Amino acid sequence: MNKINPAWFCRFALSILIFFSVSCAFAEDYPDFVGYVNDYAHLLSAPQASSLNQELRDFDNRSTIELAVVTVNSIGREDPQGYATYLANLWGIGKRGKDNGIIFLVAMQSHDIWIETGQGLSGDISSRQVQQIVDEIVIPEFRAGRPDQGIIKGTRAIIDHFDGQSPVQGAGAPAPAAPSRSSAPSSQSQRGKDGILIWVGAAFAALIALSRAFFDIINPRSAQAGKNKTKLEGIRRDLDMMVEDSTAAIEALKELRANYVPSVWKPAEDAFSIVDLNRLELEYIRAVKASKRGWINAPAAQQLIDGLESSSRIASKNISLPMERLADAKKSQNEYQSRLAGLGLAFKQAENEVAGAQISMTTMMELEKAKQLFREAKDMAGESPDAVDWIAL
Template sequence: MKKILQLFVLSFFILSLGYSQEFPEPQGYVNDFADILSPNIEKTLAKTLSDYEKETAIELTVVTVDSLEGLAVEDYTIRLANKWGVGKKDKDNGIVFLIAPNERRMRIEVGYGLEPDLTDGAAGRIMDSFVIPSFKNNHYENGVVSGVAGIIDHLGSTPFEARLEERRIAAEKRKLAREESSRKFKSRLMIAGMAMAVVLFFVLVVVKTREYLERRNYLKGLHEDNVATVKSYKSKIKSAEESLIYCSKNLRSLRSNNPETVWGDLNLRFDQFISLCNELRKEIDEIVSFAKENGWKNSEQVYEALVKLDLRVEEVVSLQGDIEARILEVEEAKKIALVTGPGLRGLMSRISDNVQHPDVTDKTRQKFDEAKELLTSADSDANVKMPDWIQIRKKIKAAADLLVIVEAYISKDKNYAKRARTEGPGLLSKIPTRINNAKEEVSHPDVGSEAKDLLARARSKFNEAKELSKSGSGWLVVFPLLLSAGALIVQAEDMAKGDKQEAKRRRNRSSHSHSFSSRRNFGGGSSGSSFGGFGGGGFGGGGSSRSW
């Protein structure tokens, strides 16, 4: 089942890539596309691998490549192996030994059918022991020959069909052993089960008894807590009622000096105070009556009912404190407004001169106007018969925050204008040369249309900036266009370089494939053994990778 799942995931991954990767066609048992093997070594290796295939039916191929084309060595090898179909169809008994010398990466990819004989760990040990020592000294031929010998020695000369038969016999023995073990286990399990049932019965009795006692103690403790909570609620309500006269006095004072926006919510709570206290007493009495009738066994229901009353009790209790807090809030707001207001008007006067500077943007002026409107509104609110000092303080604070932002914006606007006037003329004179240099890059036949479009946009931005400069527009208008043109030029140059590098890689791949085919056609490295292609085997990621 695990193999089937691996095959499904692998197949979906390969199909999703659409086989967009180009691979050379197989030339034989030895495919030296990286040209690291001499003709004699190729011939010897090819004969060894051909003879081994005839003896065992195992297809083993050696592949060297110039580049992995940006892929991980695992991805490149498995895709090449499946494309070539190394190994016999329906047996999947192929092995690919791939080396990428320029990237110093290699992999032994093992077909499904050989994974029990050549495990991932064994493949890794073969490379560690026989290949890497030679590769580290740049003795690639010795490393490849030793690696092939290591793989063959590990697998041995047993034909693949015989291996399958050995596995079948071993599997049958394991099956019989499991069946015998299962029979004995069931017998022992039956005896143990009877004993366990007796033990479990007594354990269950003990557990249930313990749970009952713990539950009873918990409910009794909760009952005591509920009694304490009821007493606390009644005490709080009584104290709140006793402070009602004091609350009335403070509320009248608050109403006499402030508009309704300050005291309206508190006045509503005061009007509802008596009725709310009566409602709470009635509900508490009902809860107490229910608790007496049902005893401690229903303590959880009583607790939940009391929790629902908590916020309403606190609303009653907190009225006095909330009225006092509102009085203090009004006094503090009035003090801050009277102290901060004059200083803020002085700051606004100083900023007013700076905000009219020609380098300051409309956005900054708009922020300044918002602060001015807030401060004017606060002054107007303070001149009524009953000012809302809390709202006045909020407006003054908002105006102060805006003025801090305006000061920062003014500094930023002036610095940007200074930069525009300092760097603008230089950019205006340099960009034409940069456009001409970039034109040479993007005019190359390997460069695509996207880089050309970027350069065209840069030229358009520059021409617009040039015309505005001639018409007398300031550098604050011209400079952003020049910056945009410069950024587009850089993007066009980078894209042109990338297009040329990709085209060069495509030509190199084509050249290597042609060179390899020509060398074989003219006898260079000919193995002398016939090769009619691989048998269509499949791979699922078994094997191991190394670097050196």
């Protein structure tokens, strides 16, 4: 049985530790796992992502195979296989002891599409069949400008294969033969090599975990990078909502201009006119790029995100102002009429009560002043509705 040289192994482990410590400092900013569908490149609509996520959950429940879809804008300098393999290990895709996970990776900037399968599935799907799914189902949709359909159809092709309905095998075609294996070496030699591989594999796994934990603990920027990503997701939702609200704001301004005096609608129009959604979108893209540089650039990204968050709040308030002014004008107009009717009855009652009664000159003057204001209010109410500032009144 081969023996491990302790001195050699220590030197080897130390070199690996240094390598991974340095590489972690300059590693790509890997995305967080959010579910079966991780659409960071925004290629799927919300309903598509939700539906596909449910399909993959059902597939996992009936087959125990975990299939994760991930789309990113860039994988940096990494090759797609290495990136997909690292993500599978980082996210823990596949059941423990089965190694039956699958990563379906799409990288838009480098035009990479990669499907990585765990070793536990090597006898169930071959590399040739995986390549057929990519070449015959996924790529044609991407070339036709339908990346969403490429992802959906490619994912379903994988599911269909394991459900016994493979679209890349003809009907009745025999199942692919298991990959051939070379004859095994002598048991004593193999045990020695296996022992070394187990030790090396364990060392790799432990050193990777320790190095990542080390940087997370001593570097608070890593935590800030996570907060930045969460804030950007919220800002993205706000920007999308503002685009939808802009249509309603334009309709509200049209109604305000048609039915009310300028003092009612002019403040809302002025506020809405200074909103620049294109500029906000550019600021968002700049903040996303800064955030993707990882924890090293986290403070600079935070400044951009904080500024964008403040601008978004102001823009959202300005966009909502036309709807608020319209609602206030309608409410004030209705309340004004009902209050006038109530005041008319109140004055009649007051005149009846003071008739023949001894009241002070001050009270009489106050009553006359109130009656004069009431007459003016009635006169205003008699004017055309579009000539009255109901909110001020």
